[in-house]
Amino acid sequence: MPRAGLSTAAVVSAALDVVDEQGVEGLTLAAVASRTGVAAPSLYKHVAGLAELRALVGVRVMVEMTERFTAVVIGRSGDDAVAALLRSYREYVREYPARYAAFPADPLHDPAMVDAGNRMMEVFLGMLRGYGLTDSAAIHATRCARSIAHGFASIEASGGFGLGEDPDETYERLIAMFLASLRS
Incomplete structure (x- = not known):
């Protein structure tokens, strides 16, 4: 079950925070997972992978x-x-x-x-x-x-x-x- 409040939009917002702090090269699923308080595999409930996250x-x-x-x-x-x-x-x-x-x-x-x-x-x-x-x-x-x-x-x-x-x-x-x- 996804963490309460975590959605695709929230994942993208967290990814933007990562980009703002670490640059585009710092955007990884692990960095976004850390920011959202979930394990990286949990992100797959919201995005298909890093390529989709970058597109979003x-x-x-x-x-x-x-x-x-x-x-x-x-x-x-x-x-x-x-x-x-x-x-x-x-x-x-x-x-x-x-x-x-x-x-x-x-x-x-x-x-x-x-x-x-x-x-x-x-x-x-x-x-x-x-x-x-x-x-x-x-x-x-x-x-x-x-x-x-x-x-x-x-x-x-x-x-x-x-x-x-x-x-x-x-x-x-x-x-x-x-x-x-x-x-x-």
Whole structure:
């Protein structure tokens, strides 16, 4: 019988705590079992194994990010919405760098992640409709936005901006460049 209160969602939450403390490489069934107070075999009542747990962690990260992005773009449009989303993306990575490392590279081609990936994609696509971007133009713009946010935030999280200039200013310049490209 599973420990009272232990569920798949609770296992994933414990896994996220492990990732936050030890990084993605520290995510093991033993570490999650220790955190939840059960023996590792007991986790199999909630997840099929480490691969499924990693997928569920990736989905949870996408859901968290999508919720944040949705919250910051609601009531905004155009440049204001795009800038808010890009800032929110960077802030998530700054707040949860290890957790962000669990973000899947290509969630739209993984059956376990496609729903969460599509929900996130819809936030981006919806935001870009205000620029008249549809179909492949919207996909290209979404890729550009993700590349800007992911690339900058990942480099920043790994300590890659050691020069004296303010990274905030650099990021704002990237946002301005992207916004200019959307308007052209």
